Amino acid sequence: MVPMLKFIAASYAAILTMASLPPAVVAQDMTGLDTSSPAFTKSEMTRADIESGLAKLRGAEVLDLSGKSLNGLDLSGMDLRRTKLQSARINNVNFKDANLEGVVLDQAWALKSNLTGAKLKGSSLFATQFGGSKLDGADFSNAHVAADFSNASVTGAKFDGANLSADEKNQSMGLMRGAFKSANLDGSSFKGANMARVMMEYASLRGADLTNANLRKAELAASDLTDANVRGANFDGADVDSARIGHLINANEAKNFDKLKNADRSVRD
Template sequence: MKKRLLARVALGALLVLPAALRAQDMLQGVDLSQPSYSQSEMSRADVEGALKAGKRDFSGKSLNGLDLSGLDFSGANFRAARLNKTRLSGAVLDGVILDQAWLLQADLTGASLKGVHAFAAQMQKMRADGADFTGARVAGDLSGASLRGAKFNDANLSADMKNQSMGLMRAVLRSAVLEGAQFRSANLMSADLRFARASGADFSRANLMNADASGADFVGAVFTKAMTKDLDLDSAQIDASAEQALESAQHLDRARRQ
């Protein structure tokens, strides 16, 4: 009886795990050399013309590699669009829909993304230093992204517990550069912060409950009035002075002090 029960538990884990992995590992099996992921079907002039004509629906478009820096895309729809290696530095993307969009190695340095909605977006190795994500909803993959000095104040990067059809969707900031970034009053519940470089980042009043920050660098980070219950700090680097603010975190005894 016990063996049958263990077998059922193991089988259940095997059935659930692949779905969770598929949730954000959309790169697996995708040929990024295909034209739809590596070329553009429009020129910058075409995009500017569309904006001047009041057309802001770029859903499903391939705009890879274009230089669209400085353009105002406020309220535009980029759902499932491909923007790999696209330059959007200094662009205005306030209120834009980026659900299921691809922005691999895109450059959004200094861009404004206030209130942007990015669900299941692929933003690995994106460069968005100094970008403003204030009030944004981000449940996508930003692994290896450069976000130095970026603002995520009042943003929601937490796990989506309502829609589980694709598995657990949350902000993945694994190995991301978050030095000096602002997460004031942001929701990072269950977010993936493993090995993130977040020295000097501001997490004041942020919700970090159940987030995984194993191996992360939090030297000089601020956790004033942050919610840190079950935040995993296994092998993370912290300041000894931050211990009180992190007292409800998991594996605090395994964190390395500076």
């Protein structure tokens, strides 16, 4: 966990420099951030500005909103596929039912935003911050999801074929992977997803579909997998300390269940 937090702090420091914001003391977690500052609460554009920019695009042009402060905007239902939102500050933004398929949101700050029903197929979410956001029913199929969803509501979402794993060949920037600590993932689908080393401590995965998912070395301590479908799921080295794994669907068809870490400390009732 520490390498990931170090990277988050480094990423935020870089964003501060890029945006010419006043220097601040950056802790190794988000408690040191001043999320009440204008950079995290104000917007330098309106919805109409974005609509106008999109209307002027020609050919394969993309509306580059990288690093922009778009906090608090109502962008619900918009087709944003031709935008780039890398390092953008999109906190408390209403993206309900918006189309963000294939959009680059790397290092974007989307704290407490509403992405209910949003389409994010094939999008890039590297070091994206969704802490406390609502993403129920969102579609992340085939997306690169090395993002932080801590304390987020992600019920009924779709991560089929998505890559949530850590890049174990490149650790120069820390252990970046999908992080869902204390997130609600009830009823979400991870069919065929690469979830190697994913962080899901204290997460609720009740009724989730993990069919053929790769959960090698996943951190599932204290998570709740009640009624999760684990047919073909690979649990090699997954840490289930204090996790509820007593009522799994198709448990007899899971792979490497005998290689669970801390299986003797899991909850089976």
